[in-house]
Amino acid sequence: MPFIRTRSRARLRTTAVLVGVLALGGVAGCTSVETPPPGTTDTADTAAQLDQLTVAAAASMRGYSRERFPHWRNAGKNCDVRDTVLQRDGTGIKLSGCNVVGGRWSSRYDKRTLADPSDVDIDHMVPLANAWRSGADDWNDDKRGDFANDLDRPQLVAVSASSNRAKGDQDPSQWKPSNRDDWCGYAEDWIAVKHHWRLSVTTAEKAALDDMLGSC
Template structure:
């Protein structure tokens, strides 16, 4: 979960995602959820899920969002939030590199927005969840890399209300209201945890396996 920054505020998946990003920037129709690409870390989502370490959720002792430095600067008065807003939106209007207007479709709840202040940039795997599943052992630099990861499907522009409803919950505790996005949501969650070598709880793994059941790309290499 991540709230917008005070002054204003997927899907990068290698070559396939780059094409989708370019299409979105041009104002084209987004790729259908059923055509979502497989995870970028090698293997399919179910195979990746099976490799994740299963462990009880760790303690929140010592946790602070400040230990996951974000958003990183990407230009004068601009940061990673602007990058994601521009990438995930259409009909984008910029002031310098600040995103000041556009159109965003929140895949979590099928809502549309034209004001960037109504959009949050969600961390697919929330920072507090990452802390409980292994990030507590990282240094701040690595946690910053995780919090600003534009390469994995870790950052996505969604409605502020859905982002805040999700909070730091895992898929056993919260799922998007838009059920058509469940396959991609589970695939993306697994891809992030697989790359960053974060653990899952027993309930989390079971929920992910249930969400991936029947997903066409989840079983493809």
Template sequence: MRTPGIFVNVLAAVAVLTSVAGCVPVDPGSTGSSATPRTSESSASATESTRLLDQLAIARSGSMSGYSREHFPHWRKAGKNCDVRDTVLQRDGTGVELSGCNVVGGRWHSVYDNKTLTDPADLDIDHMVPLANAWRSGADDWDDKKRGDFANDLTRPQLFAVSLNSNRAKGDQDPSLWKPSNRDFWCEYAQDWIAVKHYWKLTVTSAEKDALADMLETC
């Protein structure tokens, strides 16, 4: 599972998008918690997130005309017989079991709903900023290569394993319309959403910005 604040430093170093060269090794000592401690460090990162949020362009949600998930090609290959989905499952799980480099077992904590899961089939790899939301906020002007980079972005806090049910409930909604039921994750959720949108220069709606600002108040 993700250690709280694991992506905080990405806000200061979002210049390089790395391609996936192989499956990410599992840290056998990986633990973590669903809650983000209210420390001076998290307060400082919330301040930085607020600064980045203020830099995001505000615009009305764009049209879905022409949208297709096929315009965001994923999952990319990431070594023999595995892909980015396997990479995220291996990265975010503990006690991960492999067949080749395909993930077939392990233990995962879904930060959206605070559930523990042991079957990879019960997990989705969530795009923090959903593909359709990205399309409505600027990605419709990109080519498919750039949209593929976005859909497979392992550098920003864009991809992580969550319960299938929570991911389906989220759909393509922004934080003004959907928030994780696990309120302890709201701070990091807002920070991650802002980090992704800032790096990819995507817009936010007024309601979305207000919701993100409110969520940062929980940091």
């Protein structure tokens, strides 16, 4: 489980819930969720990763559409990646087949507690449009689909629909979670995703991420 590392108590509680679910063999009626929750890295390692990112101006949006990032992929019988993240990040999950129809979610961006999956969005930590402007425009659609459905890095997280829509496709120089307690984790996760996928950052974006790491 690559993202279980020392950091905030909130993240450790999330990890504990996941471990408990997996120990019981998953939620009845659905394939066990084996993807870890969005996690953390050592702050020094993250700072080093930030320094390794290419700094470049944002590219053009020409040719962009969400359809160039195919999602959500199937992830089990009657279950897609969205359901996988809802199940992973929630508690008291209720299923119809392998579709999540109930539960409770704590939105890390704004500390809202949600009890209806229709109020929950699955946020792409690095938004698809931002990825397009920072290198994904050169990928093929298969690779963009891998990025849009990436469960192996902290790229997908269940949050309130209102916070996700406020964020839009903005980078951390333009939008930060209203929950300042999440600034450290948000910066770490953003950097981890960009570093793995070799996406660039703008000068302002890098400065904002460096500032957010100062809250760790």
